[in-house]
Amino acid sequence: MYVVFMLNRRVSFVNSEAGNTTSNGAGLTVFNPDKKTLQELPKFLKAHNEVDEVTLVSDDVEALWIRFCLNYFEVLSAGGMVLNSKNKVLWINRNNHWDLPKGKVEPGESLEDAAMREVSEETGIENLKITGDLATTYHTYDIDGVVHLKTTFWFSMEHKGGDTVGTPQAIEGITEVKWLGMPVPTKIWESTYGSIRIVVNAFKNRSI
DSSP states (O other), X not given: OEEEEETTEEEEEEEGGGOOOOOSSSEEEEESOXXXXXXXXXXXXXXXXXXXXXXXXXXXXXXXXXXXXXXXXXXXXXXXXXEETTSEEXXXXXXXXXXXXXXXXXXXXXXXXHHHHHHHHHHOOOOEEEEEEEEEEEEEEEETTEEEEEEEEEEEEEESSXXXXXXXXXXXXXXXXXXXXXXXXXXXXXXXXXXXXXXXXXXXXXXX
């Protein structure tokens, strides 16, 4: 199964043997979508705000996912969910949405190094240590008519300090860096992206 977020709406790629594919919300289920359906999915979602979730069902979900990816310019990104000594998580406010720090992987750079660098650059927080793999998320966006698919590799990290004051990276649209306890405050949860909720849930599940 794969999940990609388009216009902050969840699009799931599910094998036909997975069982129940019915959405609990205003969802749409498509069985064995063809090439045209995949290509026109962004246009469809823009025209139908009432559809909050799409499930694409296939007999060969791996092949379906590859066909989908071929329509996009792929971008690799890496980021981290950072926990400090007070068991608080490092959040950023980017373009009026609460987010976790992440950024593009530079040529020749490892995913781990990219994640550590991006967290430090976007938040000003250093003394970081990766403690494990966390999740992989996907989302699409459009730049000057070119559609991009961003794959983000997430790592759990620790910061030895407490509520160290961060420095928002203004050039990236970041206006605030904040340490927040768990569970995530409702205001933050409602303001963040679906892909970030996947990362937080992955962190919570590995902590159980």
